[in-house]
Every structure is written in C-alpha cells, then in structure tokens.
Amino acid sequence: MAAAYKKDYGKKGQIIRAKFDLETGKTDFYQIKIVVDETIAIMNTSPQPSPERRGGGSFPSQGKAGDEVAGGEYSLKDPNDERVHFNAEHHILLEDAKKIKKGVELNDEVVFPLEMKDDYGRIAAQTAKQVIIQKIREAERTSIINEYGTKEGEIIGGIVQKVERGNVYVDFNRATGILPAEEQIPGEFFQRGQRIRAYLYNVEDSPRGINLRLSRTHPKFIEKLFAIEAPEIQNGIVEIRFIAREPGARSKIAVSSKDEHIDAVGSCVGQKGTRVNTITQELGGEKIDIIPWSEDPKVFVSNSISPAKVISINLDEKEHKAIIEVADDQLSLAIGKGGQNVRLAAKLTGWRIDIKSDSLSAKDDAEKEVPEEKIIIK
Numbered sequence: 001m002a003a004a005y006k007k008d009y010g011k012k013g014q015i016i017r018a019k020f021d022l023e024t025g026k027t028d029f030y031q032i033k034i035v036v037d038e039t040i041a042i043m044n045t046s047p048q049p050s051p052e053r054r055g056g057g058s059f060p061s062q063g064k065a066g067d068e069v070a071g072g073e074y075s076l077k078d079p080n081d082e083r084v085h086f087n088a089e090h091h092i093l094l095e096d097a098k099k100i101k102k103g104v105e106l107n108d109e110v111v112f113p114l115e116m117k118d119d120y121g122r123i124a125a126q127t128a129k130q131v132i133i134q135k136i137r138e139a140e141r142t143s144i145i146n147e148y149g150t151k152e153g154e155i156i157g158g159i160v161q162k163v164e165r166g167n168v169y170v171d172f173n174r175a176t177g178i179l180p181a182e183e184q185i186p187g188e189f190f191q192r193g194q195r196i197r198a199y200l201y202n203v204e205d206s207p208r209g210i211n212l213r214l215s216r217t218h219p220k221f222i223e224k225l226f227a228i229e230a231p232e233i234q235n236g237i238v239e240i241r242f243i244a245r246e247p248g249a250r251s252k253i254a255v256s257s258k259d260e261h262i263d264a265v266g267s268c269v270g271q272k273g274t275r276v277n278t279i280t281q282e283l284g285g286e287k288i289d290i291i292p293w294s295e296d297p298k299v300f301v302s303n304s305i306s307p308a309k310v311i312s313i314n315l316d317e318k319e320h321k322a323i324i325e326v327a328d329d330q331l332s333l334a335i336g337k338g339g340q341n342v343r344l345a346a347k348l349t350g351w352r353i354d355i356k357s358d359s360l361s362a363k364d365d366a367e368k369e370v371p372e373e374k375i376i377i378k
Helices: 002-009 051-057 094-100 122-149 219-229 264-269 271-282 297-304 328-335 337-349 360-369
Strands: 015-020 027-036 067-070 073-076 091-093 109-113 155-164 167-171 176-179 195-206 209-215 238-246 250-257 287-292 310-316 321-326 352-357
Touching (some): 002 015, 219 271, 264 287, 271 287, 297 310, 297 337, 321 328
Parallel strands (some): 321 352
Antiparallel strands (some): 155 167, 155 195
8 A cells, every 4th residue: 555655646765654454444654754864864965966967857878977866966975975865755854853753863763644545546556466465475485484494304294286207296285395306215106186295304485486395215204204103202212323224125223212121123113013114104115124223333333234143243443344244144134135234234334344254155155146345335
C-alpha cells in the first residue's frame, strides 16, 4: 500500500509507511524523515548552476564525475566525503526536529501523517501487487530456512515428486529436496509417489528457491538410522565412534559404551538382529559389521578384521602399518571379496593393513587368487 501511494502521490526521495487495519480495511499513511545535521548531510549551499545547465530539468552530458543533484540543486561532492546530500523530503534538521519532538537525536525518525487516498491508478495497483507477492515469497523462504535449518544433519522423509536425469526430487510439502545420482545407493530405483528417507546434509538458499540437499550414501545416514532404532544411541549411552562404508555393499561401524553394564554391539544388533536387520533393509540389503571400539590400537585393528579371527598382530608405528597373521582358512575371509573386508578395516582404523597366513603355502595360494595390492591396503 505504501508503494502504491508513493507511485501516485509521493515525491522522489520520500519514505512512506502504511498502517493497515485488518478489521476495517482502513489504511493510514505516514511520511518518515531522518534527523540530520551538518556532520551527516551536506547542506545545499553550493553555487547554483548556470541557466544553461538548469534548462530542461536535466544537466548536459559533459557534466563532470561527482556532480549530483540534491533538493533540486546542483553541487559537486568530494569523493572522500561520506556525508549524504540533504533532501527536504527525506531529511529534517536537528534544530527543526526538536521543535516538533522533544528529546530527538541524530538518525532518529520523525513521523508526519499524510492525507488518505483511495483512488489509485492501474500502475500503482500493479506495483502494490508485485510488492505483496515479493514479500510473501521472502517470508516463505525465511520460514522454510528456519524450519529445515534446524533439521540439517538429520533424517527426513518425503514423497518422490519426479525422477529426472538420475536425480530424484522429493516433495516435503513446503520445500523440495534433491537426491543427486551420486548420493543414491547403487541399484536403488525410485518411482513417483514412493515414500523415501534420506540424510539432509545441506539447506541451500538459491535464487530459484530453497533446495534441500539429500544423501543416502553419507556415513552419517547409517549413524542416524541406528539412533532411530537403538534408544541407547539416541540417549548417548552407546556411541558410534567411526564408520567406514561402501554404499550398497558393506559397512563397518565401531561402537563403544559409556556404561560398562550395557553391551554396545548388542544394543546395535538388537534381539535376534531385529535392529540391524531393519537398517539393512532400509539400505537395500547392505551388510553391516558392528565391532567394539578400543583405545588399544592392536585390539581395535584386530576387531576391525571381523568376522575373521586374528592369530597375532604387530604394529609399525613409524609407517603406521599393521601386520596381521591369520589362520589358513581365515585368509580369504579376512581379505574379503575383492579385498573389501580389509579395505573397510583400513578405512575404519586409519592403519595400513597387511594380511598374512600362518603358512607360506597358504599365503602363496591366496596371492594367486587375490592381487598383492588388495592385500596391503592404504
């Protein structure tokens, strides 16, 4: 309403505000003036331009840089002067403001009521409409950011809106989430109208709107799923220390308990494996190895090779390398298909791992089946 009023009845430089009564529909308009003095505004004391320069209400093209118009006058402003030009429609002098309002100070606002108008033109009405739409959109964006900004780092659920070029667009009523192809578990397929859960790792405010960046391959996705299934994790009694994941294939998580009477691994597995099986189904059959975390690097690395059993382990602190010896029949289990088990163990612990069997012949046979670079993992 203020924009419409200014369009039809206002003057250049005016600050107009409107107060709208929602019950009666009555609108009151006010002009705002900022209190200034010589330290804030440049007074119009500069020499008047020649009649040639005033003619036609504009200045000739050969005017110098720095020439400005202030209150209908021409003046030359010093580039180093941060003061603004005094405009009678925008500013009011401190001495004049004190006559109207007691106790007024610099940069305060002085309010002047304006005559009420109700006959606006088409252009003014269109201006008001555009401002209203813009403000509504800004309010919606702010509301969505405030709502989903608090959910960043959590799992949220929505309905698949469409699948386009491998990207899945998820509808969350007030916002749209994007699950890029690289953030999807290999082998997953989604259809329109299907319900989906994903990890919200970023709330993006772009010129086109609010985008919620989603992931189902993020290691935190598994952590949050366990927090939903296991109250011990949600309450902070059991803590997930490290996660190593190859989405869609296999994951290893290291857990510890703050209460010696609570089994960390058992809390994650659940009775008869119900908790971990629920998460496995959510991840499309991805296998999950849950191992106990230990402050002792030897114990931790030994546990990370699970389900294989370790005979002995030696740590080379200088090269940050672990040499593990396993039984002949445990070698292929320790290495895993394509070196997957030992590779995940290395990611989980941060140690380079070298797997050896307790007999040379068994080791030779294993090296024929598995290349050397998949036995020693960095």
